[in-house]
Amino acid sequence: MPEETDNKIVIRNALMISDGSRKAADVVVSGDRISGIYPPGKAPEASAGSATIIEASGLWLLPGIIDDHVHFREPGLTHKADIASESAAAAAGGVTSFMEMPNTVPQTVSIKEWEHKNSLAAERSVINYSFYIGATDSNIEELRRANPAMVPAFKLFLGASTGNMLVSDSEALEAIFRLGKIPVACHCEDEKIIRANSAAYREEYGDSISPSYHPLIRSREACLSSSMAAVSLARRTGTKLHLLHLSTAEETELLTAGDDPAVKQIIGEACVHHLWFDDSAYAEKGNLVKWNPPIRRQSDREALVKAVREGLIDIIATDHAPHTLEEKSAAYFSAPSGGPAIQHSLVMMLELCHRGELSPELVVTKMCHNPALLFGITGRGFIREGYRADLVLVDPASPQTVSRENILYKCGWSPLEGTTFRSSVVTTIVNGITVFENGSLTGRCAPEMLHFSR
Template structure:
């Protein structure tokens, strides 16, 4: 095992920044101090005042394996993730086949054990008819349950209200949900198709997948969670109106209902459809500037608990189809940290708060063992960031298998220079260690 001494770093942890050293031995953070003397067989990395943060824990990604590997796979996307400062991901069940049985779920874990550059877990997918299988999910070894209450693929739309209540009543695991009301979306879609056919201008996407569709579904899920006592986590909140459904008057560890916001809903607004087109077509939709600002407000005042990417790549050929045939989703893991650091530079959010939302809070929310903080005895998932090294996103620097990014042409002020996963230097100024893989997450439940 390699040992590293990271010196002269601006260490960001638990709402403080201090200049110091970190000693990494046998995958673990061995010591944190203002000054640590080097010993033999320790590789010294002089941070020269760079920020050292705990690795970003991304609680929602779609890495497309198995079955959709023409778009992406666990190896390519986790490689892009560690280059972007993401050391841990939780992947969704809507692959082909879908992870809706324990055997299919374990098949994905086996792929990740061989191929993933980052630490990993997967969610079990609930359907209208797999409750018995769902209840076999091991809470110590699996991140949680994922339910699509809208915008599902295959048979994963859980639209039987009796079954939905049974799921909420039967498991103490975190139930993460995609909330959009399908009846509202279908009605809106048909109205626009009647006018435009399949080639609906993409600027109408946030009107079709409307504030009403999101709020109806989110409020319904929260009402059911309160009725049943379920532990509910609402993914990718996209409207200012929904933020009023969440509370900030108790610690995160005590919340029964939590919320996530994604990078794209904080960065883009409906003003960007004219330039970006279907490249920023996501579900839920990127909405108005008022919604974007409302999401920022809720993130900063702790009604929204975590930041994520909802990384969901498609090929350029797929994305350039007409509206009704262009899939929703886009690649984000490589540039998520630098995008948020741009907002730090702009004064929108502090780096301490960003680390709380990207690293600390996902670890608390999912009860991940010994990750998400820079603490002695914790796994050394660490990221060094040079805030004085600009980078422009271009095709020749993109690591996603799909080969494109909604941030193409954007210049970020910061660059991730090194990423450690379990104490191993996996990414170092553009070079990768391809021999060491990430670990399966365990949970303190």
């Protein structure tokens, strides 16, 4: 159950990374807010007997990660995951807020189902929460009822459908894009191209086809044509468009850099698996690295990382989407797409920093600052006085190896098993409450629903 936050925490001698820079600092948390930022060793509260002192020498202090793209599977698919298990894994990974997609059972395509999810999260989540509403050909009246201050975006598929969440009617699509204040988030893959490719490959190889053909079946052309259509419609209607999980070099050319994130119209998102893996992983991991859209060539991975550096891609998210190992062990056409990532997303991106591909400041911008700015989440995403105390302490020199023994996902596996990261999450604080510390959940939490200023 959520608890009141009347505590005081003093984080001493941390290397604070926020607002594009890093500096040594003491940070004071009072209740659920950051109440002071001081030069190292200068926080006056450090001598107060009632304060909890965290000695953070050698550690990085980051804003809590805001993951705008997760699937926690509740209600209806809780054999794979649930809000309690996956929010706990998120906390262990330094994630303090999530935005969850609507393809649960039943689908979140009505205000009633959206309200039900919020009530579940209020009781079960370890971290802050919000939920998309799915768009269909027939639920425009439900979408009109949605509160812009409480719904991150409308989610729709311009490609392979999940249930009935494929908007194929042109008039319905236009109407959804013209609704106004709430952004539209699109999964862009052209269904006609995918169906034709699937039929051709199934005819040639049958059901025993290798997962390595996944990026050919769900081809780059399928992604690019759909993304181009979404961008064209957004520019014509003026709606804010969130392009989810971009996977090709060509799609990055649809994006622009340099716009103020608070007013940017076309938002580009990359997911950690597309920044980490390339198609060489299919040989070893098979369906465990089967995602929609697929991981692709090394040149695509490099282009996506470059687009992150150059400001074309605005947000790094996970598309955390657990399935059981039994489900993933099926033949290619039967095995579901998706996999778990949220416990390891931050250390994955910090590993790219160790490799010289990204910087810690850039990771914080894409995983903390920009989700707050682009969705209008006020008072979160930065380390600033008066902001919510959503914070994560990272040890950049404490290696960890992913194994079944330290995975918190309900599904019990990760495509990263056996990978050693050079960084580790030490402490996660959500609304002033320490929810994860030194490798263990504390059992305490004070989650809140995210609100959006629009």
